[in-house]
Amino acid sequence: MSDELLALGDRLVAAGEAGEQVEVVLAQGTGTSVRAYRGEVEAFTSATSRALGVRVIVDSRQGFASAGSHDLDVAIDTLAEARDNASFAEVDPHVALADPDGRPGADIDPWSDAVARMTDAERIALAIGLEAKVLGGDARITGVRTASFGDGSSESAIVSSSGIRVAGRQSHAAMSVQAMAGSGDETSTGYAYDGGRDASAIDVDAIAAEAVERAVTMLGAAKPDSGKVAAVFEPRKTASLLGIVGGMLSGDRKLRGRTPFADRLDEVIASPLLTLIDDPTDSRSLSADSHDGEGLATRANTLIDRGRLATFLYDTVTARRAGTVSTSSAVRSARSTPGVGAQALIMHPGSGSLDDLVAGVDLGVFVYALQGLHSGVNAVSGDFSVGVEGRMIRQGQLAEPIREATIASTLPRLLLDISAVADDREWLTSGDAMCSMVIDGVSLGGS
Amino acid sequence: MNDETALLSDDLVQRTLGAALHTGGEFAEVFVEDKRSTSAMFDDGKVEELSSGRDRGAGIRVVVGETTGFAHTADLSETGLVAAAQAAAATAKGGGGGTRTIDLDRQSATRPNEVQVLPETIAKATKVELLGRADQAARDAGPAISQVMARYADSRRRFLVANSDGVLAGDDQVRTMFSVSCVASGDTGMQTGRETIGRTVGFELFDEYDVEELARTAANRALTKLAAVPAPSGEMPVVIGKGGGGVLFHEACGHGLEADLVGKNASVFADRVGEQVANRSVTIVDDGTMPTEWGAYAFDDEGRAGQRNTLIENGILTDYMWDLLRARRAGRASSGNGRRQGYQYLPMVRMTNTYLGNGTDDPDDIIASTERGVFVAQLGGGQVNTATGDFVFGMTEAYLIENGEITAPLREGNLIGNGPEVLTLIDALGNDFAMGSPGTCGKDGQGVPVGDGTPTLRVAKLTVGGTAA
Numbered sequence: 001m002s003d004e005l006l007a008l009g010d011r012l013v014a015a016g017e018a019g020e021q022v023e024v025v026l027a028q029g030t031g032t033s034v035r036a037y038r039g040e041v042e043a044f045t046s047a048t049s050r051a052l053g054v055r056v057i058v059d060s061r062q063g064f065a066s067a068g069s070h071d072l073d074v075a076i077d078t079l080a081e082a083r084d085n086a087s088f089a090e091v092d093p094h095v096a097l098a099d100p101d102g103r104p105g106a107d108i109d110p111w112s113d114a115v116a117r118m119t120d121a122e123r124i125a126l127a128i129g130l131e132a133k134v135l136g137g138d139a140r141i142t143g144v145r146t147a148s149f150g151d152g153s154s155e156s157a158i159v160s161s162s163g164i165r166v167a168g169r170q171s172h173a174a175m176s177v178q179a180m181a182g183s184g185d186e187t188s189t190g191y192a193y194d195g196g197r198d199a200s201a202i203d204v205d206a207i208a209a210e211a212v213e214r215a216v217t218m219l220g221a222a223k224p225d226s227g228k229v230a231a232v233f234e235p236r237k238t239a240s241l242l243g244i245v246g247g248m249l250s251g252d253r254k255l256r257g258r259t260p261f262a263d264r265l266d267e268v269i270a271s272p273l274l275t276l277i278d279d280p281t282d283s284r285s286l287s288a289d290s291h292d293g294e295g296l297a298t299r300a301n302t303l304i305d306r307g308r309l310a311t312f313l314y315d316t317v318t319a320r321r322a323g324t325v326s327t328s329s330a331v332r333s334a335r336s337t338p339g340v341g342a343q344a345l346i347m348h349p350g351s352g353s354l355d356d357l358v359a360g361v362d363l364g365v366f367v368y369a370l371q372g373l374h375s376g377v378n379a380v381s382g383d384f385s386v387g388v389e390g391r392m393i394r395q396g397q398l399a400e401p402i403r404e405a406t407i408a409s410t411l412p413r414l415l416l417d418i419s420a421v422a423d424d425r426e427w428l429t430s431g432d433a434m435c436s437m438v439i440d441g442v443s444l445g446g447s
Numbered sequence: 448m449n450d451e452t453a454l455l456s457d458d459l460v461q462r463t464l465g466a467a468l469h470t471g472g473e474f475a476e477v478f479v480e481d482k483r484s485t486s487a488m489f490d491d492g493k494v495e496e497l498s499s500g501r502d503r504g505a506g507i508r509v510v511v512g513e514t515t516g517f518a519h520t521a522d523l524s525e526t527g528l529v530a531a532a533q534a535a536a537a538t539a540k541g542g543g544g545g546t547r548t549i550d551l552d553r554q555s556a557t558r559p560n561e562v563q564v565l566p567e568t569i570a571k572a573t574k575v576e577l578l579g580r581a582d583q584a585a586r587d588a589g590p591a592i593s594q595v596m597a598r599y600a601d602s603r604r605r606f607l608v609a610n611s612d613g614v615l616a617g618d619d620q621v622r623t624m625f626s627v628s629c630v631a632s633g634d635t636g637m638q639t640g641r642e643t644i645g646r647t648v649g650f651e652l653f654d655e656y657d658v659e660e661l662a663r664t665a666a667n668r669a670l671t672k673l674a675a676v677p678a679p680s681g682e683m684p685v686v687i688g689k690g691g692g693g694v695l696f697h698e699a700c701g702h703g704l705e706a707d708l709v710g711k712n713a714s715v716f717a718d719r720v721g722e723q724v725a726n727r728s729v730t731i732v733d734d735g736t737m738p739t740e741w742g743a744y745a746f747d748d749e750g751r752a753g754q755r756n757t758l759i760e761n762g763i764l765t766d767y768m769w770d771l772l773r774a775r776r777a778g779r780a781s782s783g784n785g786r787r788q789g790y791q792y793l794p795m796v797r798m799t800n801t802y803l804g805n806g807t808d809d810p811d812d813i814i815a816s817t818e819r820g821v822f823v824a825q826l827g828g829g830q831v832n833t834a835t836g837d838f839v840f841g842m843t844e845a846y847l848i849e850n851g852e853i854t855a856p857l858r859e860g861n862l863i864g865n866g867p868e869v870l871t872l873i874d875a876l877g878n879d880f881a882m883g884s885p886g887t888c889g890k891d892g893q894g895v896p897v898g899d900g901t902p903t904l905r906v907a908k909l910t911v912g913g914t915a916a
Contacts, residue, residue: 037711040513043515045518045793046537047791048519062495064496066499068503077501078501085499088487089494124538145834189834189835223910226680257594257632260637371861371863372841374828375830375861378639378859381638381858385860385912385914386839386912404865405910406680406860408912408913443912445911
């Protein structure tokens with residue numbers, strides 16, 4: 001199948017006119033999803049998708065067009081549209097396609113044949129089974145908003161007039177559930193999910209147990225008193241936070257002065273406990289990939305080394321602008337031009353367990369859920385303020401549940417205030433690998 | 448502009464529906480969409496990119512009992528459509544089966560507004576020229592403006608939807624938007640300011656709005672915040688400026704009034720129709736027919752005409768919002784709120800333009816009568832857990848209120864509250880109603896354009912998520 005994508009890419013690149021650089025990105029995928037409700041299939045979706053993106057550079061002007069089809073006439077139209085768009089962009093001497101750099105891609109095949117072998121009946125049974133496990137998990141569970149299973153596979157290819165010609169494939173499966181617990185008029189919720197290359201990677205019992213435990217524990221939650229506390233983040237919550245930080249270390253943001261870390265290269269920006277690497281070549285990551293969004297072989301980039309800012313990430317255009325080379329950090333879909341971003345953030349483990357971290361906190365919040373990461377975090381100014389659900393920690397013990405509260409600081413402050421990192425590194429469905437951590441001195445906003 | 452029928456012939460629609468019903472489905476629907484979009488981005492002092500997108504395809508669903516089967520395809524040939532119909536029918540099998548022919552009845556609805564100038568008829572150079580003007584105006588607002596990003600975008604979405612009830616309807620939805628984001632740099636670091644306009648109109652948008660004025664608003668927002676102090680932390684009165692507060696009600700009660708969430712008991716507003724849920728001055732409406740507003744349409748994505756639905760009237764909960772499936776099960780009509788991001792998605796209950804109507808208070812008096820609190824001039828995005836009612840929303844332009852006066856600008860942050868509680872805590876409502884900025888509402892992975900609006904209002908207490916004591 002990849003051969004077909006490459007062949008269409010070749011054909012479009014060959015249709016480029018003299019003096020044009022042409023890059024074609026093709027993707028296609030199939031997927032299935034099941035939502036269960038009250039022991040029945042609520043919705044069963046069979047999806048097939050195709051995407052095509054064409055970038056044309058002529059006389060240092062760049063244009064882009066995309067379509068949801070691989071039909072040849074549509075593809076030719078899309079090329080013409082990208083060409084037309086290029087004529088309206090301004091001359092930018094840094095605009096260029098990636099040139100092959102001769103480095104081989106890592107030997108990664110993020111693929112499982114099991115996805116194709118799975119039957120719809122098995123998929124349905126998993127979703128219905130997850131719902132049943134949650135409903136039977138505790139007498140206080142009153143319902144399940146959604147219990148779902150989804151899996152699929154996709155292929156992609158990048159072909160360019162500069163000599164890039166790569167293809168890849170990947171498979172995935174994921175399950176999630178939102179449980180509701182009730183007591184009197186009160187309702188609380190607990191969300192859990194898991195994923196992998198295929199369904200066998202998912203621990204259904206563990207998801208069910210976590211959703212039930214979270215929902216039931218949150219019953220009786222109240223608004224806490226405002227004050228300064230320590231915040232304990234589990235690996236998934238650490239990923240939410242450090243994912244934002246990864247975005248702030250893009251060379252594009254540095255060049256344009258849109259990150260508070262712009263002038264901080266080689267300086268200490270975080271606690272010495274924090275080492276953060278972006279490494280899509282690590283096959284344990286679910287976002288492992290041999291090539292980046294421009295078709296260059298991926299590599300490991302150390303972003304933060306024991307607290308010191310070690311590098312920014314670059315794609316081809318950003319690197320040319322900065323007078324450096326690409327770190328193979330182009331991220332994109334076929335429907336967009338490349339941007340710069342982290343692909344697989346991997347944190348170095350610390351020491352001790354999550355329980356040890358909690359035991360070391362005198363007054364704190366154990367974070368179950370964060371709300372409003374998109375509305376209360378500003379990666380330019382560094383302001384950080386998010387809604388939080390979780391439990392208080394008092395004298396090293398988990399205590400009463402809290403809700404309708406906020407935690408606030410600034411992103412530069414949060415990194416410096418990391419006071420402990422556990423040894424419990426978890427490979428997450430996001431493709432990141434993160435540990436639990438404690439951040440001191442955050443403002444808890446309540447009553 | 449009524450050429451959406453060209454998307455698929457009536458004959459082919461009927462044969463596709465027939466294939467979808469072949470295994471005994473009780474209800475089948477075919478939705479065909481053709482969407483084209485253009486955008487242009489000006490960044491770092493130059494036109495960086497022009498981009499065009501095109502999507503064309505069909506989504507087919509078949510319903511039996513509580514089960515919906517759904518499949519979509521980009522192949523609009525009869526072979527492609529029938530294959531998708533069979534895939535959708537495979538899961539949703541009924542008792543009957545056999546051949547049914549559907550008589551299609553074309554629906555008509557009044558358009559919220561007529562589009563004057565289709566964006567596709569405007570030269571790309573003209574669109575690009577707007578960006579340069581906005582960039583210059585923002586930079587002229589002050590030397591501290593260090594970065595300007597301006598974006599122009601338009602889209603035209605034509606669709607046809609037909610179902611086994613005989614409904615045949617189509618719409619042609621044009622949207623044009625323009626936004627400017629600025630970064631200001633000073634001794635205290637960097638701050639951002641943003642302003643967006645968007646309407647369900649064509650290029651005549653720019654007869655009504657001056658992009659230079661828009662750019663100055665964005666720039667001044669960033670410049671003002673250079674002097675911002677950390678926001679307070681904890682509960683206090685919050686005054687929300689006109690037009691800025693719609694997202695509050697979108698989150699605080701809008702989502703909780705969506706019949707799909709209510710039906711699963713995943714809403715704090717379930718079983719509360721007829722109850723007093725808010726102060727008597729509060730009337731909240733969801734209106735898909737508001738001319739030119741971002742969430743307006745002639746037809747929803749299930750072929751039901753857009754409607755004006757009163758959700759809360761004088762504080763009493765009057766009704767929820769409904770899509771076709773939830774309405775069928777409840778034995779009533781859809782309220783015209785069945786929407787989908789595109790043909791690749793199942794429709795569900797979504798808001799359109801949601802607003803809180805005028806009260807009688809003078810907005811200046813609302814500020815003057817607030818001893819200490821926060822004034823939010825512009826809200827950012829928000830998020831709600833409908834089952835608990837807890838919601839957050841961001842403040843992107845806010846100030847302290849001290850002794851009845853607006854004083855220091857505040858750094859950004861979230862506010863958090865509980866929907867049903869906040870409705871009862873509105874203790875002042877201004878007479879200066881305005882619609883706010885265009886928004887994109889996300890639910891279960893689908894984004895749709897929505898509008899909102901409010902007059903100036905005060906919530907007696909909300910928790911402000913700042914860092915100052």
